[in-house]
Amino acid sequence: MKSDVIADWAARPGRHIVNLSGGKDSTALAIFLHDKIPQIEYVFCDTHKELPETYDYLDRLEAFLQRPIIRLNAQRGFDHWLNMYGGMLPSAQVRWCTRKLKIEPFEAFVGDDTVWSYIGIRADEGRSGYISTKPNVHPVYPFKELGMTIADIERILETSGLGLPAYYSWRQRSGCFFCFFQRTGEWVGLKEHHPDLFEEAKKYETERGGEHFYWRQRESLAELEQPERIAQIKREHALRLEQERKKRPNRPLIELLGAVLDAEDDERGCDICHL
Ligand code: SF4
Structure with a gap:
């Protein structure tokens, strides 16, 4: 039973965290879990270079959840690290930005706490998302484990009133406005x-x-x-x-x-x- 599986996750000792990207899947996951795992924390690692639509979407999500979204990287955004890397732009081959702006701030935030890190990969996707190398961070894939696909994600977003991020009609990947992964x-x-x-x-x-x-x-x-x-x-x-x-x-x-x-x-x- 779906509800038993979720109750099982909620009962696990430790911190429960959804790492938001500002994209549709992590947003749908936050909405899906918010009344099922009440102690859950929401985190967003801000590169300070996101699209305005992303900041707006996160504000609307926060209002829906009635819970704060913890913003990390308050002091050190992309430009700080670009300077530290001697002006070398990140690329798919040398992706210092993800490490410095997403992974390290998250790992510093959780420290040595036992963490259940909920990841919004769907059952109809082949990827695995970010798996921390820290032994105290355990990934959980609710959509994958519950067999939920794109249709479920769209339904969750529709029902909540948030819908898709506003950039979705011209861009389908969240992240920095200059992301080199842009098509x-x-x-x-x-x-x-x-x-x-x-x-x-x-x-x-x-x-x-x-x-x-x-x-x-x-x-x-x-x-x-x-x-x-x-x-x-x-x-x-x-x-x-x-x-x-x-x-x-x-x-x-x-x-x-x-x-x-x-x-x-x-x-x-x-x-x-x-x-
Ligand atoms: S969105 Fe792109 S540029 Fe920004 S941190 Fe992620 S991979 Fe780097």
Whole structure:
């Protein structure tokens, strides 16, 4: 029985924590557990570079939960660590940002306490999320263990009144506005929805000693924002969306959009930031 399994989790001695990313799955998990595990704590590791929609979504979640969301990294956001790393932008290969801004603050926050860390990976996903190397932090996967899929997550968000994060129509991964895991179409979405943040992201890109430091390996943001390049990206995006529609005529647009964005870049997102 589902309720027995959850009661079993709630009875475990130690701290119970949902690590929020500002994305739909961790938000749905917070909502799903809030009346089942009353002692649960909610934590958000703030890079100070999230989208405004994410901060707004977290505020609305906090109001719904009637409980505080503990914000970590109050003093040291992305720019502090970028400075410490000599201006080297993080990338999928050298991902210092996740360690410094997500993992270490969380591990410092829990210390040596016994922790049940609830992770919003769904039953219809193949990933495992962030598994701490600390022996006192134990991962729990409620959606996976209870067989809950995307339809359940959408229902939880709908019923709560929160719905999907507002950025969802153009971007499907939570996290920093300049995240290098963004797909091509999501960068175009950033330029269109937040031109100021696109400009800010552009300012981080440099060239030194013949080497370039770009968010995207293949091209700089200055190249990507050229009108002909944007027109090409949009053409390809529309074509893929049309193909997806024909392949799966009964699926909601949001799902088709996810498949189209995945097809643009095959890099998997971050298992910590994008939940
Ligand atoms: S969202 Fe992207 S850039 Fe930000 S901390 Fe996570 S992996 Fe790094």
